[in-house]
Amino acid sequence: MTTERESIEFDVLIVGGGPAGLACAIRLMQLAGKTGRELEVALIDKGAEIGSHAVSGAILKTNALNELMPDHMEKGCPVESVVRGDAFYYLTPVKAMAVPVVPRYMHNSGCYIVSLSRVAQWMGQLAEEMGVNIFPGFAGKEVLYAEDGRTVVGIRTGDKGLGKAGEHKSNFEPGIDLLAKVTIFAEGARGSLVKTLGKALDLYRDRLPAVYETGIKEVIQLPEGKTFFSGNSFNDIHLMGYPLGLGTPGGGFIYEMSDNRLGIGYLTALCYEDPALDPYDMFIRFKRHPFVADIIKGGKVVEQGARTVSTGGYYTMPRLCVNGGLLVGGCAEIHNAPALKGIHVGMKSGMLAAEAALEALDKGDVTASGLDGYRRRLEQSWIKSEMWEGRNFAQALAKKGIAKFIHLGAQYVTGGRGIIDPMNMEADAETLQPLPTGATVEAPKTKYDGGLYVDKLTGVYLSKTMHREDQPSHLIIPDPQICSNQCYPAFRCPCTRFCPGNVYELELDPISGKAHIKLNPSNCFHCKTCDIKDPYGNITWTCPEGGEGPGYTIV
Structure with missing residues (x-):
């Protein structure tokens, strides 16, 4: 039986309500407002609310936000705290040794410490006030193509009310075909639509394999009067070493948040080789390290989240422009891996995509060639500068022993080129060693107490x-x-x-x-x-x- 589906048409459809998609939506409405142009923009997100699926460390470098909204603080941007200084530690199983020189990539003074879910919710509200059609609770299930099979014309949202065997229940609602002249994919790391799009249109040809880290983050409420950061010149800490050691890339962070809370997390690179490794156990062992345990002592976990992060860098980026579509943010592998930051580059990519999409619409040419202004803008922007410096970073981190530090050191002094450029790397699925x-x-x-260690x-x-x-x-x-x-x-x-x-x-x-x-x-x-x-x-x-x-x- 053929299911009848409603279809709705827009000028631009954005798939994903994270910082890249929301910055794109806001920039589109800003540009349309300057020219008085009528522009129908829709943004869908699979979360029940905008922000409900947004999780990150998160230190926000402010350059993209300043460009998008210079008056963001007057508009109520939810900032937890401002970084006043950085600390970097190497952990042995029992000790924490301060690293005397913090790498330049990780100088964060003046950056914002934020809750990404709160920032996304705030941006979503602004976008809606500007006229963007915001549709939370709608999951993109399928990319729709024109008859040529190579031109994106929109997406189909998922059916609702299906039983376990796929049968229609009494509350069945068919998905909707959302059609657009330009569809902008902003799904975040390992986007499911971009994965199918990449295979259908061969977007990853001649690219290095995308690689990722799995991050687990918690917000911990500290007891009244416990103020670890108040007496220090720094309020963000990055840590490496224990429990992963130096063989597998990864590490932890602790950030000062408002209302006597901390953001704490641990990332494990998915290039690890030991099939017995458990990233969640790495996180708990990190929290139980004496140095970390003393900082969080007496606290209680109030929220936890997990997400993968695209860390492969410039050489893993897919083709960004297709007929009728653009890729932005994490699903385009846009991330500054050495700086451990992706929000600002994701936002900037969304803004550049907005400019290119509007330019293509004005010219009546939304082919890959007509939308290529996005790629050109990105190549000329500070996104390229940041990602180019880290183009071999993930590859160097994955090396073992002294080779890791030789390659990292060479890259540090040569602006990312290092000894081999580009360096090859394996896909994460190929690195496990059989038992x-x-x-x-x-x-x-691991012992859990149900409060601080869950x-x-x-x-x-x-x-x-x-x-x-x-x-x-x-x-x-x-x-x-x-x-x-x-x-x-x-x-x-x-x-x-x-x-x-x-x-x-x-x-x-x-x-x-x-x-x-x-x-x-x-x-x-x-x-x-x-x-x-x-x-x-x-x-x-x-x-x-x-x-x-x-x-x-x-x-």
Whole structure:
């Protein structure tokens, strides 16, 4: 039976309500307002509210925000604190050693410490006041193409009210075809639509493989009177070393927030080789380090979130312009990896895309050639300068031993070129090393107290993640036999460890010993780690019903 679908047409459709998409929407309305042009702009986001899926460290370099809205403070921009100084530590298992020189990339004085979910909510309100049609709770499920199969004409939102087997329930609502002259993809890291678009239009040809880190962040409420940062000249700390050591890239951060709270997080690069590694356990072990534990002592976790971050840099960026479409922000691999920042470059990319889209609309040419003004603007902007300096950074970090520091040092003094330019790297899904035959993987022996140190399921609860239980799973394992016959013998099913939400649960047949993966999709943070790290490419992340997933408010 053919489902009848409503279609709505716009001039510009933006898919994703993070900082890149929202900056794009605001810039479009600013430009239209200057010329008195009528412009129909729509923005959809899969979260129930704008900002409910936005999570980041987050230190915000202010240059893009200053360009977009010089009066942002008068407009109520929600800033937690302003960075007054930086500290950088190397952790051994028991000690913290201050690094005497903070790398220039990480000089953050004057930057804002923010809750990205609050900033996105604020930007969404401004965009709506300017006339943008904001549609939270609508998940982009499918890219729509013209008859030529190569021109993007919009997206289809997901159906609602489906049963577990895909049957129509009594409350079934078909998805809507949102059509646009220009569709701007701003889905964030590992966007599911951009993933399919990349395959359909070969956007990643001649690019290095995109690589990622999984970050877990919490907001901790400190007890009254505990003011670690008040007596220090710094209010942001970055830490490396324990528990990952120097073999695997990653590290932690602690930032001062308002109302006697801290933002704390830990990132683990997904190029790691040990299939027994659990990024969430790395986070908890980091929090229990004596130096970190003393800072957060007596506190209580009030919100937790998880997300992957695009860290591959300039050489991993896909083709940015297609017929009828543009890619911005994290889903275009736009991130300043050495500086550990992506919000400002994401915002700037959205602003440049807005300018190029309006230019193409004015000329009546929305082909890839007509939209190429976006690529040209980006190449001439400070985005290029920042990303070019870090173009080999992820590759150098992934090196082992002394080679890591040789390459990083060479890059530091040569503006990113280093010894080899470009340096090759492996995709994250290809780096795991098989376990020895018969080896077992022990569960972490971490102790949780339910307040300051919480287990994975409590973290899911604190993220306010919600999914309707009786819908089709949005996590697809097309061939369960791969889990049983290949992944378990070689790696002991690493999905049961790399997922921060306990979505994947290992069940062993008591007679045959064969492995079976039980899915708990209602726990999903939408971090996309599984889609990236699975060594057999046997997990596909798709959007669940719109409006589901995390409900972030302060991370």
